[in-house]
Amino acid sequence: EIVLTQSPATLSLSPGERATLSCRASQSVSSYLAWYQQKPGQAPRLLIYDASNRATGIPARFSGSGSGTDFTLTISSLEPEDFAVYYCQQRSNWPQYTFGQGTKLEIK
């Protein structure tokens, strides 16, 4: 099983600041990595797929980068609605898709 480790567990920032979230895979997943946002009481929302492609309707302040084992989700300037939990997920290893444990982005 490919283990995805996200860091930090919690990130405290203020609106307008830049957020950088990390996801590290236990073995290469090529570029087969996605990022999701989940707010309390809601289903997850796909933000980024194939490491760097924004999903439909996702604002340009969200960007993804990386390949192999190291990936980054960057939010260039935080809006109040961006404070949520973020998960990475790999689809490299069928049928053992896995998610990271999540990073909670909270208001400082």
Add this chain to the structure above:
Amino acid sequence: EVQLVESGGGLVQPGRSLRLSCAASGFTFDDYAMHWVRQAPGKGLEWVSGISWNSGSIGYADSVKGRFTISRDNAKNSLYLQMNSLRAEDTALYYCAKDLSARTFGYFDLWGRGTLVTVSS
């Protein structure tokens, strides 16, 4: 409206069975692979199972293999999860999720609101 609506959750005793359903609308259901993803209370996301558009490719997480069975009925725009030999650790909110495109398998761009399964005596 494009949506997924899950049903069938509830309280069940350990060792018993439950069948979840997911009704899809607003898109061409048989163009896409479909999945079940679960989330235990206060925990992260866990992919459970996925099925290709024509049921030709099916996969399960190791944690449910041999106990859960995924299926779909394209004529009814519906996805199912038959869950047998349920355990306490299967307690979770179960989401139905649609695959991103007809050419990918494993990114989830549309989710339902989930149905809660509680396994307890």
